[in-house]
Amino acid sequence: MRLSVAIALATAIQFVGAHYTFPQFIVNGTTSSEWEYVRITENHWSNGPIQDVTSNAFRCFELDSTSASQTNTATVRAGSTVGFKASNTMGHPGYFSAYMTPASPAANSNSAGTGNTWFKVWEWAPGWSASTGLIFDSMNINEVSFPIPASLPNGQYLIRIEQIALHIASNFGDAQFYIGCAQVNVVGGGNGSPFPTTSFPGAYTGNEPGIKLNIYALPAGYSGYTPPGPPVWHG
């Protein structure tokens, strides 16, 4: 009895240590408090991934229907650098991206981002060479950062960070997604037209070569990582 409890506890600790959330938004060079500007996620305690890309939870993974209204909205300047700090070191090899959507009627509303309105603003794909295979430079880091496109029109937006962890991803549904959404009000922007847009859920099927992939035994003729979703809009 004692032994099995000890094993269960050790397993639980390992589980929490291995996974992560993105509770802290970084704006103007300052790392905010946990869940100050990022909607608290369903996995805020377990840190576990979401794996069903067709689930409504795949949009922002909120804890419940009050998560949006209980989260503050950060004012950010277009062209400035923002980021997300993870709850612990991100030990999984994978692909990072960030998407944004205009948020109507406001960033703290549940209906924000429910349409075909999301565009990709940044990505960090693994490198590749024929001799080494995939190269995961983004492994074992604690935070990621990227610019808000300078010509983005002013207004309320969500910023969705995502890592697709690919350590066990050979079969459909096995890739692990770590996601979170920050609520922002963009100022100092321009009159760009973000494109192409997509939706969450909807952006992925789960069968993409960048999602269903055995990174330890790459397909014959492999020539580099193919990111899922639309190309980056740089504004």
Ligand SMILES: *[C@@H]1O[C@H](CO)[C@@H](O)[C@H](O)[C@H]1NC(C)=O
């Ligand atoms: C970031 O800086 C801008 C000025 O460039 C300011 O308007 C905004 O309130 C700041 N945001 C936060 C969250 O401190």
Ligand SMILES: [Cu+2]
């Ligand atoms: Cu994991």
